[in-house]
Amino acid sequence: MNSCHSIDSLLTPFIDGELADAERRAVEDHLRRCAPCHSREAAERAVRGLIHARKDAFVAPRAPDALRAKCAEFARLTPRVPALEPRAVDGARGVSRAATWRTRFAPYALAASLVVVVGGAFLYQATDKSARLLAAELTADHVKCFAMNRALGTHQEVAAVESSLASSFGWRAHLPEDPASAGLELVGSRPCLYGEGKIAHIMYRHHGNPVSLFMLPNTARTQELVEVLGHEAKIWCVGNRTFVLLSRQSKREIEQLATFVQAGLH
Secondary structure, eight states: OOSHHHHGGGHHHHHTTOSOHHHHHHHHHHHHHOHHHHHHHHHHHHHHHHHHHHTTTOOOSSOOHHHHHHHHHHHHHGGGSOOOOOOOEETTTEEOHHHHHHHHHHHHHHHHHHHHHHHTTTTTSOTTTOHHHHHHHHHHHHHHHHHHHHHHOOOOOHHHHHHHHHHHHSOOOOOOSOGGGGTEEEEEEEEEEETTEEEEEEEEEETTEEEEEEEEETOOOOOEEEEETTEEEEEEEETTEEEEEEESSOHHHHHHHHHHHHHHOO
């Protein structure tokens, strides 16, 4: 347990107190030695606390127009977050620590700002009754998880993602074959917090653009397409699982991607 990459999939269950003793001690040891991962753990723990603290407090059916405009502005700025490019040179060959930290943690600042601004008004209220609020909550997770991935540069193969889904959710999923035929590239997966439980978050890129596929277990939703915070979210249900495909792309592109995923996911 010496690398940041090795604890990526363990951080969320660590925060939720679900790791076995050996894994928990290994993560704790890494966090004591790694300031960037410790900062990431603190940020994710703060988001978790916000969800639990505010989830029952918001009863307004929608946010004020001014707040919605502010949230849309945060979402609009997402692509401008710089990628991890630690090339600022200090002296002949050394990397500037300040420049590296700016590029690495700028995504966290954006994700945290989005969650705080949106969560303070309506994000975590009554998502079981509103598809738009569900999409808003998932958009925050979408931004946060891709920011983390951009900073850490993690990547998982299909077998690792399918194994994680089976162990974490009892879902023996088979991801769509040949995603490249639809312009998709698998990035990886993470468990995300939703209400009182966990949801699966499978991350792709479509021609370089972040795309999230969420699976909500033991949930039934009506099929629909909603727009929130500059993202399109396609929602559908199979058995007792609800799926949400989400990205900052056109309605037509999302519908096409959803058709591909629906046909290939089993």
